[in-house]
Amino acid sequence: MLTIDAHLDLSMNAMEWNRDLTRPVGEIREREKGMKDKPDRGNNVVCFPELRKGDIGIVVATQIARYVAPDNPLPGWHSPQQAWAQTQGQLAWYKQMETDGELTPITDLASLNKQVQQWTSTKDHTGSPIGYILSLEGADSMVTVGHLEKAYRYGLRAIGPAHYGPGRYAQGTNATGGLGPDGRALLKEIERLNMILDATHLCDDSFWEAMKHYNGHVWASHHNCRALVDHNRQFSDDQLKELISRGAVIGGVMDAWMLVPGWERGKSTPASTNCTLEVLIDHMDHICQLAGNADHIGIGSDLDGAFGKEQSPLEIETIADLGRIPSLLKKRGYSDADVEKVMHGNWLRFLRKAWA
Template identity: 30%
Template sequence: MATQAKIPVFDGHNDVLSRLWRSPGGAAERRFLDGVDTGHIDLDKAAAGGLAGGLCAVYVASPGLAKDGSGEFATPDQQSALEATLGMTSLLMRIERQSEGRLKICRSAADIRAAMDKGAFASVLHIEGIEAVGADLDVLYVLHAAGLRTLGPVWSRPNLFAYGVPFRFPSSPDIGPGLSEAGKDLVRACNELKIMLDLSHMNEQGFWDIAALSQAPLVASHSNVHALCPHSRNLTDRQLDAIRDTGGLAGINFGVLFLRADGTRNTDTPLSLLVDHIDYIVERIGIDHVALGSDFDGTAIPAAMRSAADLPLLVDLLRTRGYDDAALAKICHGNWIRVLETTWGG
């Protein structure tokens, strides 16, 4: 029997940069490039699983991972966030320099297509929680010049720009206020610079504030279906409808907290739950509005998905649910490239 061609995956969210940057042992670049790393993603694992690229997140952890008196995660100050952001951004640049063409930082959809055609890992610089930027937005313009093409205004904590949705289960995402005036300025600047806005850690009011203000497709890079898992981080039906109406997408998060109906951090979770969330979105808003946003290296995922090398297991499950090659191409990479091209222009 003929072997089916591997479907390339362009993934909407991973935390490999923050994991490499924080982990001890030095030589983070070589650990990623030489396939000796213990995380979900390195170049060897990516090649084995057909992971052709994705949005590589800069994420600055809360100080000491501490929570404040309200139970919310503490917010890093701008100076420490800027230092960490520059550290992770420069790490990605060093990986590209040392990769001998095996990884490319992509600034356009054409760059992504070219990298995928050459078999290079198509990396897009993303920031998750923009605490490094002040109200004057000066740093935003510098980061854009360095290659920043997508950002989430918040992680799940409040900052200068908005109120990030806390991790709560069971809970609606309707928690707290929306965009500040600085946040509205940030949205306008991102539209001007054609930086994609990621809504995954926005609370519901912030989501609707961006929907009213932004001229770009609405995108939640790594969020799931609230009707199937009532976690505050997941998308309501009304939010999914708005994503469809703007030509945007939702990237399915592999994190078990956002997949399971019981909301527990139990990695003994079948991969079929991932497909259930994909099926729901396809049935509600259409095949053009769902993609993958694994959260590799950032959260607890089903044990069967040991690393990016196991992505073909998910593709095979999708085939058993009736998705043909054209549909798989949309879910695995085509929808992401289309939305990024629409947002970035060209």
């Protein structure tokens, strides 16, 4: 079944982790054996061959580069201009993958429908380009609000104003505070360009201010439920209901600390916390109970988003194991039609409405 994953940090893995995603997972792991610069070395689960194996024919793929002020301890760039340049290097990698036939850009209704038709017309996807929708995670690299139109011209179609900590346009995970005038101006430009606002990572203050000022299309590419794991990175039921009322789709994220309560980084393991894909279904089902239907959930795995097998659900050996989700949904009583919605239908419906 065609699967859509609405959040993968492909260019980050290629350009910062130095992973050749055209190679098999096992080969990438072998090359990283003994490396200690990143906590997930040798535990990667994403590569192009495994995406094809898992029938994952469309992804939302990110650019990401954080600006950090002198008093910000998070890793990042020391000026917005440097952050912009980093995203342009990531863009160059995506364009090279297009040239090599590994990826194909999806920027409008015609290219979306073409990718769906081409992907679903054959069972053997060896060599088939994977469709990607370009998204920016955190808006810090927008040197000015005017840079957003430049990004739209090169294919950017979704943007999350915040990531972790304080940002230039919004406040993110573990931060507090609203958007301010620059953030509100950014929202107006997102709406003018008919881009998708990604509410992921917005802190509560910035989330509610964004909902007050933004009238365009909004989704949460990779988010779980605060009712099940109590942390500000998750959405409260009130936030989820607000998104549902706006027709949003919320992508289930597979970073273990967002799936099970009490996760301790560097100590907990998927086995010790019983972090399985069943737990992901718990989060999805919670959203469905709030909505009264299965129209607002999808997959936004975030796999290899600075974590690997060591912090993924037990069943995930590679991203192809997303194919285990349909049987788990059916086990919970979800119909075949609902399963199709989760695997691709809800994201397609959202995009077709946004780009009509």
